[in-house]
Amino acid sequence: MHTLPRLGCISLLNQYYKSLSVKQITQIHSQLISNDLKQSPTIIAQLINGYCASSSSSSSSSSSSTTSSATNYARLIISQFYGHNNVRNPYILNVFIRCAPPTDSILAFSNWVSKSALNFDDFTYIYVLGACARRAKTLWEGFQIHCRVIKHGVLTNIMLQTTLVHFYVNSNAFEFANKVFDEMPERSVATWNSLIAGYCSRKEHAKDGLLLFLDMLVGDCGVMVNDTTLVCALSAVSRLGYLETGVGIHGYIIKTMRDAENDVYLGTGLVDMYAKCGCLDAALNMFTRMRCKNVMTWTAMVSGLAVHGKGKQALKLLNEMTESGIVPNSVTFTSLLFACSQAGLVKEGLFLFHEMKTKFCIVPLSYHYGCIVDLLGRAGHLDDAYEFIISEKVESDEVLWRSLLHACRVHNDIAMGEKVGKILMSKRDKNLVGYESIEDYVALSNICASAARWEDVAAVRDMINDKGMENKPAVSTVFRLG
Structure with a gap:
């Protein structure tokens, strides 16, 4: 990068920080150091914002090394700023916590708590609780932050209280969310x-x-x-x-x-x-x-048609959707494939799966594969379903094999049922015990029983007993009237 004037560097950060790569931001960073602007809080905040934005875009592209380097640069800037300046204002740290990925935000807050070098304000707690809300399994961390908020007497900000409610709700801790909500003297929409x-x-x-x-x-x-x-x-x-x-x-x-x-x-x-x-x-x-429709609107309508067994109407809606300029997403194709499965549209479903990968460049997920296996299984194309699982290299997905095993029982295909049942049992963890691990054995036993192969049924039952597995008892609820 050629030498840029000071305003040029700042303008780049302001306007294009979301589209700049880590390398480009480091080059701008170098120019700012050369222009002796490295200690300006406003410019430092813009640099951190840029690094965190490039980190987020890298994480969506599954580039973990780039993501790590971007956040490391941002953390280094924070350490240098507070290390060279006798500042206790958390503004720079707040920018990082607000912009960085949730895990990095929580770790940064934890590190600076241990240093006791900054006077955290309401925004610090709002941003870190927001990070906890976005990340799974952070209930304990959120508890600790909540306790710190109470200890320091800052639980008076309505935004902070609202963020606490949001955090507890996302953590499925509704009792605590209700408690915070009920204790609020004032609530916003x-x-x-x-x-x-x-x-x-x-x-x-x-x-x-x-x-x-x-x-x-x-x-x-x-x-x-x-x-x-x-x-x-x-x-x-x-x-x-x-x-x-x-x-x-x-x-x-x-x-x-x-x-x-x-x-x-x-x-x-x-x-x-x-x-x-x-x-x-x-x-x-x-x-x-509706005069204005987005991809969610079209997907909702496609899903409704699918649930009601209107497969052909759902496929027609896909054509109208693309003609209107709306590009279907992964969820749209899940609903479309489900519609094909419910309506028995085998050729249409297979073509749609191919179009999804080639024309729309959508990478299939487990539920897309599941829809195709279910589609072929319902139609009795069990060999095709087996070959589909093998050819798509998704043999490790036990749900697909169970779906095929169920189809084998429905269509009374004993040979395929035995093959699939053995594949499922071979995938079982030897250390796994309990009723959760018995379902595949019971399914194979039922398939053998439907063909009156009682010796095989006894053999499977002996395997169940040898492994010490127990079936989960059924539960029935009887309502007494009158």
């Missing part, structure tokens, strides 16, 4: 949405999410529901299948003059809700009236 979204995203808590939505709607909470609240409520209705509630929410949207036909997120939520609640015509009507 973001606070309500954080808790409602957490409840509504899980089927087992979706009903509680709707009740909380109702409290917000009719209670004296001081805030009004917004589009995000309504989308969350519609997702809960979709999970529960409460059509009347969904229609009521739709009526509220119309009554409050929200134009769902122009709001892509509300419109998509309504399409998804009506389709999953069994009203396919209402979903299609809403979909047709």
Whole structure:
């Protein structure tokens, strides 16, 4: 890189930091050092932002070494800044925690806690709790941060309290999320949405999410529901299948003059809700009236058609989608392949799988392979399903083999069933015990029993006993009426 004037370096960082590589940022960094701008907090913050942005883009490209070097450069800048300056303001560290990948953010915060060199502010805790919320299995770390917040008496910021609710919800710790929520003297719409979204995203808590939505709607909470609240409520209705509630929410949207036909997120939520609640015509009507559609809208409609066994309509919708300029994504193809499987469209499904890889350059994931194995298995093409698993080199996926084993039993193919059953049993961990490891043996035993091969059934049962495995007992619930 040629020598750039000071303003040129700063302008590059401001405008193009998201698209610059680590090498390019290090070159700009060198120019800034040469121009003696290395101690300016604003410029240092921009450098850290650039390094973290290049780290994020590298991680999405699976380049772990580049990601590591980018964050290492950013950490080095922080250490040098605080080492050369008698500064206790956490501004520079806050920038790193906000921009870096979650793991790096949490580690950086932990390191500076042990040094006791900085006076952390509300933003420090907001950003590090946000990092914990984005990373799985960080409940213990979040607990410690929460305790530190209480100890230092800074739990008065509504943004910080809302972030705590969001963190606990993402960690599936709803008891703690509710406790923080209930103790808040003031709540914003973001606070309500954080808790409602957490409840509504899980089927087992979706009903509680709707009740909380109702409290917000009719209670004296001081805030009004917004589009995000309504989308969350519609997702809960979709999970529960409460059509009347969904229609009521739709009526509220119309009554409050929200134009769902122009709001892509509300419109998509309504399409998804009506389709999953069994009203396919209402979903299609809403979909047709929507003036703005994105890939989620099209995918929701394709998924609705798939669930209702409308495979050919779903494939037709794919053509309309591409003609409108919307590129299908991985989830769209999952719904399309599922539609083909439900409708028995073998040729169409195989062609679609090929198009997904070649035309749309989408790398197949386990559920795509599962849809094809299920498609071939339902149609009785068991040999083709077996060859598909081998040719695609996904033999290590036990779910695919179990799907094929089930198809063997349905179609009474004993020879293929034995072959697949032995493959599954050979993959079992020898140290794995308990009822979880018995399912493949039981399936093979049932296949042999369906062919009246009682000696083979006895042999499989002896293997089960020799390994000390136990079957999980069935449970039946009897309701007493009257």
